[in-house]
Amino acid sequence: MVKKLSPDKLTVALPKGRLFDQTIQLFNSCGILDRTVSQNSRKLILETEGFNFLLVRAKDVPTYVEYGVADIGVAGDDVLLESGADVYRPVDLGIGACTIMVAGLPEDRDRYFSNPTTLKISTKYPNIAREFFGKKGIKVQIIELYGSIELAPLVGLSDFIVDIVETGRTLRENGLVVIEEIRPSSAKLIVNRVSYKTKNELITDIIEKLENSLVKG
Secondary structure (H helix, E strand, C coil): CCCCCCCCCEEEEEEECCCHHHHHHHHHHCCCCCCCCCCCCCCCEEECCCEEEEEEEHHHHHHHHHCCCCCEEEEEHHHHHHHCCCCEEEEECCCCCEEEEEEECHHHHHHHCCCCCEEEEEECCHHHHHHHHHHHCCEEEEEECCCCCCHHHHCCCCCEEEEEECCCHHHHHCCCEEEEEEEEECEEEEECHHHHHHCHHHHHHHHHHHHHHHHHC
């Protein structure tokens, strides 16, 4: 049986993973969500009086919003840049702050800055890495990994990694260092372009609540 979402409600894509708890706290604080939600819940659709909440993988949030399954969602700049999704980004939520960086072994720092022509890069952000190194005129062989990326330069799988860094603790514990910063990243409220027109009053209300909460907070 196909689950039908009420068209009269706003459908919100919530990102499971590192942004989830901060997103729930923010939505609770400004009255968008009136209950505690666990990302480990087996129930993937939560219905409240005015909303349908979808619990989805963080990487998939831009897809759900771009294609109109969700009217709004929360996604980090890293995910948005990688996906290239065509969505509005009206509010920087000020959560999930991190930096997209190139990292590697300290003894490889000099080689990185000696104008290499090609590099092997391990990352879960192939598009971000290609664009960044392309602007530098460096050809890259991308090795896509989705866990324990820090392992790659330690075992010779790649020269460097491109990943998000919050505190840098994982890098330090594995003997790696930041080689170069690509750009900062934080979570954004994202909005489907059609929904912004057809549900403008509801979405504008959400934007105002979030902005007011951020000013107070």
